[in-house]
Amino acid sequence: MKPFKILLAGLLYLLTFSPVSAQLQFEFEVRPRTEYRHGFKTLASPDQDPAFFTDQRTRFNGLFSDDNITVKISLQDVRVWGNQSQLVVGDGNLTSLHEGWAKFNISPKFAFKVGRQEIAYDDQRILGSVGWAQQARSHDAAILMFQDSTFSGHLGLAFNQNSPRLFSTDYTVKNYKALQYLWLHKDWKQANLSVLVLNNGVQVLNDNGEAVGTNFSHTLGGRFGFKLGKFQINSSAYYQGGKQANVQGTRINALYTGADLTYGVGRGHSFTLGGEILSGNNQMNPTGENNAFTPLYGTNHKFNGLMDYFYVGNHVNNVGLNDLFVKWGMKKSKFNSGIQLHFFTANEAIADEAGKEMSSYLGTEVDITTSFPVTKGVGVAAGYSHMFGSDSMVTLKNAGSTDATSNWVWMMVTIKPSFKIATK
Template identity: 40%
Template sequence: MKKIYHLFVIVLTIFPFGRGNLKAQSLTFSGEIRPRFEFRHGYKTIIPDGNSAASFISQRTRLNLFYGSQKFKFGIALQNVRVWGDVPQLNSSDVYGTALHQAWGEVIFSKKLAFKIGRQEISYDDQRIFGGVNWTQQARSHDAAILKYRPNKMTKIDVGLAQNAQSETLYKIDYLVNNYKTFQYIWYHRRFNKSGLSLLFLNNGMPYHESNNSQAVVYSQTYGGRFTYTYNPLNFNASFYYQGGKNKLDNTLSAEYAAAEVTYSLPCEFTFGLGGEYLSGTSSKEQALNQTDNSFKPFYGTNHKFNGWMDYFYVGNYMYSNGLMDISLPLTQKANRFTFKLVPHYFLAAAKVSASQGNGTWKDYKSNLGAEIDFSANYNFSNDVSISGGYSQMMATQTLQVLKGGNHKNSNNWAWLMLTFKPTFFSKL
């Protein structure tokens, strides 16, 4: 409560509330509480024999402050993430405490040019390369600076950079945080009458320890784009990216990504679609040799959104892998305040899966990794309160067991139930 009180004091002290002063100013103070129950029996990986399901309740709590004027904008998001029971009732402090999810300022030079700097979410297009990862209770934000150029209503250009260090020092020290050391990117988006085109170039620098134990930075380059087309009730999108340069192990990187999806909406608010996604991979033998890396890496995307909600692929795992081909059939039905989604997936490895048998021999496996069915339902009580839940089932194969371990014959499923409160305490636009 003290932190909430102090935040109110900051709002009242810093920002003027006179009628004349607010003519060209906006101020919003909002919050969020999001408890979520999860039942995990084979979530992220095939459950091994002799293991029981996990169940817990996690919670995200946020306070958000946004201020804007003709000359600048300002945003802060305080956040606490916890698991119910991770501290006793008479606790003096939390396990994770309160963190700054966002803390940024934006200078507005003109209607066309602005500069945003500080801790902030970075999200573009379908969030495949850059995304806020809102599903996770902690979400993702970056310490970055972004120059934003808007030459007209149809065009957006962002140039961003990040430069990370572990602490203030007098001399150079190694960067040991599990993070990138630096990145630079440029994002271009052009909207046409019924279509849109985005182009992205990302130069990503990762820390690497050389043979003499000194730390260097190795760079990879990701470049490509995304095209969208809308002709109601038909929607289509396609993406392609290429990655080159070096991976974080200083090995040559050469990888590709391609995706396409088409959806069709019926008057009864039922939408069905067909999607396909390809992320190149490195064969098991090539991984053992630890040489050229052909595995595409969606570095900072909202990966939970893609390739099944059970997070077997690219959510904290599978980056240096045999790649993936994913065929999906998304189905959505809206009815008043309800939204239902059903998404079947069929997974295949993009590169050959093998297992070493010793003596230089390898056993090859089929590319079929299995299938997953995801279902979710959401009900909006109001604009500020909603309840949602879901169930997913993974039908794994022996090939997926070779890659992930566990026993593919076991049942692998995941269920969740979440209540979200997002009130706006004060808003002046």
């Protein structure tokens, strides 16, 4: 508990001796989630036993703000119930600093934010907080920000190292070594437009684990949204180029497009029809370059079905994906429910073991979710998902069977009380 005491004492000191109006906010979160998995991420086999477990995120957030400075510190512990003995000596590095940043207002429109922080923009397709994952995602970065009534601009920079060095900048952690991006966003009365330019540098290691250089990929694109009456239209497009993160430095030439149309029926009901295309590599006729689009650091659990078959630590540099989906949602008195139906096909050709081309159809997924508040600061969410996979999915994943039932059930409780202290 010593880190929590130090944090509390420091924040109280800032609040007590601040000469201007200031506010201190504390937020606590306990979020256990129980899951039944039988075909999650990949198709199940007939003789495969299901997985059943509970993992939990415990967080303590402290936020200090005055007229010019905002400081946030977020400590979290992520563990699976029972992964340590009852008489454990240490936490096994399960407790970490999720966020630790400061933001300084240079002027009424410019600000500078530095430290460990979540970075999320637009629909979180390329850069997201990955809030579904208990550990979530944060970056060590510096961001110069501009904000007025209708326009925002962020310039972000990051350079990662294993530890303080006397010479060289070799980096061996499984992460990017350098990141630079520019995000621009403009709002109009019924429309909005975002543009993202991202430069992603990954350290290249040889077979001996030695650094031999840094390869950079480039992502350029944007997202457009337009609202007309009960209709909401969104569309996105991105291009990726540069070099793949390997010794050969294979060239990247990949595309992403996506669009969706939502219609608000009334009484809290809505229907959405949409699709995504992520380019891939052709297994029948390779081009010699990497044509597979990678959504990099996005909240990928949010897309392409909730069972995480695609782009959640998997399906990278593969045959790509076409995802046609329809969604129904209902929000009423804080009670939310939804049903999603995804129809998946490969964007490029799949070859079987004999080298013959297979059907592009991968499978159909159904996701059912619901959430509701129990009382102030306490909420419950649950879901059921079912994947109807094809033989092409079995070949692509090199696992599972179409004869087994592939489903996933989960329930999550979020307890999140907070309070504020203000002074002048």
